[in-house]
Amino acid sequence: MKPANSPRFRKEEQKLMVLGGSDSSLREMKFSEFPSVLNPGDLVVLNDAATLPASLHGNAGSGAPIEMRLAAHADDSSFWAVLFGPGDWRIATEDRMPPPAPGQEDVLTFSEGLHAKILEVSPVSARLIRIKFLEKEADWLNEIYRIGKPIQYSYLREALSLWDVQNVYSSRPWAFEMPSAGHALDWNLLLQIKKRGIKLASLTHAAGISSTGEPVLDAFLPLPERYDLPQETVNQILETKAKGKRVIAVGTSVVRALESAVHLRAGIGRTELRLNSDYKLRVVDGVLSGMHDTAESHFQLLSTFASKNLLQEMLNFAEKKGYLNHEFGDSCLILTK
Amino acid sequence: MNLKGKSVLITGASQGLGRALALELAREKAKIVAIARKSEPLTNLMAQIKSEGGSSFAILADVSNKFAIYAITAQAAQLAGPIDILINNASTLGPTPLRGLMDSDCEDLAQVFETNFFGPFRLSKALLGPMLIKDKGVILNISSDAATSPYENWGAYGSSKLAFDHLTRIWAVELHSTQIKILSVDPGEMDTQMHADAIPDANRALLARPSDIAHRLKNILLKIDEIASGSRLFANDERFA
Numbered sequence: 275m276k277p278a279n280s281p282r283f284r285k286e287e288q289k290l291m292v293l294g295g296s297d298s299s300l301r302e303m304k305f306s307e308f309p310s311v312l313n314p315g316d317l318v319v320l321n322d323a324a325t326l327p328a329s330l331h332g333n334a335g336s337g338a339p340i341e342m343r344l345a346a347h348a349d350d351s352s353f354w355a356v357l358f359g360p361g362d363w364r365i366a367t368e369d370r371m372p373p374p375a376p377g378q379e380d381v382l383t384f385s386e387g388l389h390a391k392i393l394e395v396s397p398v399s400a401r402l403i404r405i406k407f408l409e410k411e412a413d414w415l416n417e418i419y420r421i422g423k424p425i426q427y428s429y430l431r432e433a434l435s436l437w438d439v440q441n442v443y444s445s446r447p448w449a450f451e452m453p454s455a456g457h458a459l460d461w462n463l464l465l466q467i468k469k470r471g472i473k474l475a476s477l478t479h480a481a482g483i484s485s486t487g488e489p490v491l492d493a494f495l496p497l498p499e500r501y502d503l504p505q506e507t508v509n510q511i512l513e514t515k516a517k518g519k520r521v522i523a524v525g526t527s528v529v530r531a532l533e534s535a536v537h538l539r540a541g542i543g544r545t546e547l548r549l550n551s552d553y554k555l556r557v558v559d560g561v562l563s564g565m566h567d568t569a570e571s572h573f574q575l576l577s578t579f580a581s582k583n584l585l586q587e588m589l590n591f592a593e594k595k596g597y598l599n600h601e602f603g604d605s606c607l608i609l610t611k
Numbered sequence: 612m613n614l615k616g617k618s619v620l621i622t623g624a625s626q627g628l629g630r631a632l633a634l635e636l637a638r639e640k641a642k643i644v645a646i647a648r649k650s651e652p653l654t655n656l657m658a659q660i661k662s663e664g665g666s667s668f669a670i671l672a673d674v675s676n677k678f679a680i681y682a683i684t685a686q687a688a689q690l691a692g693p694i695d696i697l698i699n700n701a702s703t704l705g706p707t708p709l710r711g712l713m714d715s716d717c718e719d720l721a722q723v724f725e726t727n728f729f730g731p732f733r734l735s736k737a738l739l740g741p742m743l744i745k746d747k748g749v750i751l752n753i754s755s756d757a758a759t760s761p762y763e764n765w766g767a768y769g770s771s772k773l774a775f776d777h778l779t780r781i782w783a784v785e786l787h788s789t790q791i792k793i794l795s796v797d798p799g800e801m802d803t804q805m806h807a808d809a810i811p812d813a814n815r816a817l818l819a820r821p822s823d824i825a826h827r828l829k830n831i832l833l834k835i836d837e838i839a840s841g842s843r844l845f846a847n848d849e850r851f852a
Contacts, residue, residue, distance in 0.1 A: 320744065322741060324681065326685070411689075412686070412690060415689060416670070416686060419681070419682035419685065420682070436678065436681045437677070437678075437680075437681070440681060442740045443740035443741060443743065443744050444740060444741070445688045445740070446685070446688040446689055446693075447681075447686075461740075461743065465789075469788060474744055475744075476741075476744045
């Protein structure tokens, strides 16, 4: 499948493949018909995390140029981050120069007002480090927004700006890459969804870095991710379940958060859940997602919702129909009931 | 509407009406997110709010810069929580002394629209998303009588404010199926730096004090449940005294 190479391709042309549901056939439609697949009383849960400008260019302690990509929250005051050597986003991550070997206690400098101390170098890969910014939260956040760029993808025609990687309902800056399943939703559709008696709810999930270009490290992803599940959303889910209606997650980040919250307890949590074909879903009845090839880790996540054979069949059909994949591509909705 | 604990984002908060509003609403125990371009007056404002027992956060940014918008909204959400009320107050006259349209540079007109029209459009668009998910929120747009009266030499400012008023009305229509309120308010003439820049020889004794107008805008927010979305209000309306 070909990637969508720009975030600005026409919304009206966006496609949706529906798998499962009341009849188990594959159905192809325009994305704008998404509300028609849902029933009144169903609940759509969105990840409202805004996307950070998580790519920071700077210098290692030795002065050597580096790029650091924030990858996940490690705890309340530190982050996991991935280091790259010199080069820019037009070079595929797997072809990037390695960074100079980082050492614990080294200080990385990104500007006069932004410094990160390395607290830990991961045994998984020397490129995965745990860092803490030396400035106060309000100051480093401000500086990240001043000098940082969103994480880029080498298959795109032009560099992404921060506007390109926000969903229309984004709020707290917790995501390191855009929770891209919601990218095709606009307010025209969301208001139509509400008018049809379908409910909307949100949570915040700190979607982490999706790929690093280093096989050993990529196999280790996703890192544990932070989420915040509001009580209001929990109430809406319980109400939906009690009425026998469906909970539809927009994106696998929402699935991970909802399936991880023990007894659906509201509040801030951290998920290490790995979704795969053996996992039995407890909360979520369907997922809206982008199109992902079988080689991608995302395919594993989707196999929680449908057999790999069915998913493969869907991908073959999508390919034949000219669907586009990756962050800004077409979508699929996989329903289990 | 009870303002206690609400997160209120105010642009142009370092002086004039914006500053007075920040102080007034902080006294109602709202959490203030103050946006302005200059650091020192913002620091002073935060210090004053703190000394009165209130809570505030400051973000240095220029609302006319498209790429400052997500820096503002993301930091605001991180520091103060989801924004309940947005007050689009920042505006510019353009070059002063004010001049006729034939003597205005195209770039000056464009810059006035960036600050008075595109800036608040972008900021509202970015903050409306999370408001729509929760189906609640208020956007208060500060207008001017220059939006309705064609004052000589006020071409850039007046036309940008009229465009902003109409944007407000259309947005209200588009959001009619929601509980979100978006309105504009004409504050009337006030004794501010902006007024002095525009009309240096005005009789200041005849002008309202920004703190009195801020008090009236607070009353509008307190009575927001009775006000129709899309309204264009006057601060001097006796309902808000």
